[in-house]
Amino acid sequence: MTDVIVVGAGPAGSAVACHLARSGLDVLILEKTAFPREKVCGDGLTPRAVQELVTLGVDVEEPGWFRTSGLRLVGAGRRLEIPWPDGSLPSYGLTRTRRDLDELLVRRAVKAGATLQEGTKVTGPLLNRAGQVVGVTTAAGEQHARLVVAADGASSRLSVALGLYPRRDRPIGVAARRYYRSPRHDDDLLGVWLDPAPAGYGWVFGMGDGTCNVGVALLRTPHADYRRLLSRWLTTLPPEWGLTEENATTPVRGAALPMGFSRQPHYVPGLVLVGDSGGMVNPSSGEGIAYALEAARLAAETIETALARPTAGQRERAFQRYPAALKTANGGHFTLGRAFARAVEHPHVMRLATRHGLSHPALMRVAIKILGNITDPGGHRAPDRLAAALSKITPVS
Numbered sequence: 001m002t003d004v005i006v007v008g009a010g011p012a013g014s015a016v017a018c019h020l021a022r023s024g025l026d027v028l029i030l031e032k033t034a035f036p037r038e039k040v041c042g043d044g045l046t047p048r049a050v051q052e053l054v055t056l057g058v059d060v061e062e063p064g065w066f067r068t069s070g071l072r073l074v075g076a077g078r079r080l081e082i083p084w085p086d087g088s089l090p091s092y093g094l095t096r097t098r099r100d101l102d103e104l105l106v107r108r109a110v111k112a113g114a115t116l117q118e119g120t121k122v123t124g125p126l127l128n129r130a131g132q133v134v135g136v137t138t139a140a141g142e143q144h145a146r147l148v149v150a151a152d153g154a155s156s157r158l159s160v161a162l163g164l165y166p167r168r169d170r171p172i173g174v175a176a177r178r179y180y181r182s183p184r185h186d187d188d189l190l191g192v193w194l195d196p197a198p199a200g201y202g203w204v205f206g207m208g209d210g211t212c213n214v215g216v217a218l219l220r221t222p223h224a225d226y227r228r229l230l231s232r233w234l235t236t237l238p239p240e241w242g243l244t245e246e247n248a249t250t251p252v253r254g255a256a257l258p259m260g261f262s263r264q265p266h267y268v269p270g271l272v273l274v275g276d277s278g279g280m281v282n283p284s285s286g287e288g289i290a291y292a293l294e295a296a297r298l299a300a301e302t303i304e305t306a307l308a309r310p311t312a313g314q315r316e317r318a319f320q321r322y323p324a325a326l327k328t329a330n331g332g333h334f335t336l337g338r339a340f341a342r343a344v345e346h347p348h349v350m351r352l353a354t355r356h357g358l359s360h361p362a363l364m365r366v367a368i369k370i371l372g373n374i375t376d377p378g379g380h381r382a383p384d385r386l387a388a389a390l391s392k393i394t395p396v397s
């Protein structure tokens with residue numbers, strides 16, 4: 001009997017495993033792939049994500065990381081630069097391929113004492129007579145645990161096996177990316193274009209290693225064709241950036257963005273959902289890594305407290321605090337993001353926002369900081385205070 005089985009070693013799973021192993025619990029990570037492995041992503045880490053990495057003890061001073069100083073928004077012939085906030089969070093962001101990042105994080109969890117089993121696909125939950133999750137099944141047989149963490153990503157087969165489907169009233173996005181050799185590789189602003197699609201955006205993120213991560217994200221519509229969208233949009237970018245077929249170093253690959261707490265509840269007896277499995281991508285930005293890492297920390301705090309309680313009733317009450325903690329941290333923000341996602345589904349709203357918003361830089365800066373959650377939590381500047389107030393008064397569901 002293990003204390004905790006973590007299913008999936010993406011950022012969510014490795015972070016929760018690392019926190020739990022550090023607190024002395026016996027943790028087993030089951031991962032279907034083997035490291036190093038690819039994961040389709042934009043590879044952009046905001047200061048919020050950097051903060052979580054530092055908390056996990058990741059050395060972000062080592063070679064291999066590329067530092068960013070903020071965002072550059074481009075649309076309707078205008079551009080707006082938004083530096084990362086200067087305050088309680090690190091003043092820089094980072095980029096790093098997920099091939100590197102995910103391996104680095106899982107190795108940290110192992111160093112902290114967690115056991116990793118690669119090439120082990122979890123095939124389903126193991127239930128007791130009361131219907132409580134008491135472990136998982138794999139091709140090798142049954143593995144029992146006091147608690148299971150579903151960190152198995154957007155499709156979370158483990159959650160689906162328990163009847164936890166994505167909510168239909170939540171937005172879902174799709175995004176695709178490709179790497180290109182490009183002289184833009186050392187641009188220290190994350191470039192975001194608002195033009196490629198009415199309810200979407202394009203990005204060019206410098207990786208600092210001679211390549212850029214280039215992609216598009218859009219709200220899922222029945223006929224969303226991200227490959228065509230990406231290639232059409234690339235023809236509008238300056239030719240000297242070299243974002244051409246000859247300079248592409250990978251194929252185009254896409255995946256879903258489960259947003260705004262799209263799968264709930266985040267706790268059912270015996271099972272906690274963390275990261276994309278619980279739909280923890282910010283609906284207005286498509287950012288998911290910071291939220292996965294933050295949820296992992298909150299989940300670990302709850303699990304550690306709960307497993308130390310002497311009775312089943314006390315443990316259950318302690319576990320119930322995890323969904324509430326998630327909502328307190330980001331619920332208001334995700335509600336705002338969902339409202340934004342609904343609004344931009346109407347093409348003219350996005351066009352108006354791009355055209356008029358970017359010609360009012362002060363206003364746009366505040367709106368982007370609030371929607372992208374790039375304010376300083378506890379900061380005293382107007383966007384920080386407005387963001388904190390708005391997320392407090394916004395109803396959460």
Ligand SMILES: Cc1cc2nc3c(=O)[nH]c(=O)nc-3n(C[C@H](O)[C@H](O)[C@H](O)COP(=O)(O)OP(=O)(O)OC[C@H]3O[C@@H](n4cnc5c(N)ncnc54)[C@H](O)[C@@H]3O)c2cc1C
Nearest residue numbers: 008010011012032041042043044122153175275276288289
């Ligand atoms: C194209 C694209 C671009 C993006 N760009 C950004 C960005 O720039 N910045 C950002 O912050 N976010 C971005 N995101 C979102 C981000 O990638 C996710 O939010 C993040 O990966 C969530 O981490 P996770 O650990 O929850 O899930 P994942 O990273 O998906 O990890 C899940 C893990 O579980 C494993 N697994 C799955 N099923 C099983 C099973 N049955 N048994 C064992 N193991 C299993 C998988 O192999 C995987 O290792 C992007 C997403 C996409 C699709």
